[in-house]
Amino acid sequence: MPPKVDMAKCTGCAACYDVCPADPKVFEIKDKKSHVVHKDACIECGACESGCPENAIVME
Numbered sequence: 001m002p003p004k005v006d007m008a009k010c011t012g013c014a015a016c017y018d019v020c021p022a023d024p025k026v027f028e029i030k031d032k033k034s035h036v037v038h039k040d041a042c043i044e045c046g047a048c049e050s051g052c053p054e055n056a057i058v059m060e
């Protein structure tokens with residue numbers, strides 16, 4: 001399942017965006033938060049979840 005971002009924890013560092021191999025990227029960084037905008041593009045690699053320094057991402 002695609003990732004879900006905990007907005008209370010997210011700092012907008014963009015590590016998830018940078019690491020995401022999907023095309024288009026699943027995330028969009030806006031207003032210092034990461035938003036899941038291309039859910040269907042997710043290949044469920046888990047890189048965003050393990051790469052988030054705030055543990056703000058969980059795979060649903």
Ligand code: SF4
Nearest residue numbers: 010011013014016052
């Ligand atoms: S890596 Fe984590 S803290 Fe950084 S923008 Fe993504 S969800 Fe937010």
Ligand code: SF4
Nearest residue numbers: 020042043045046048
């Ligand atoms: S699981 Fe992989 S493809 Fe899906 S959003 Fe995270 S980094 Fe991108």
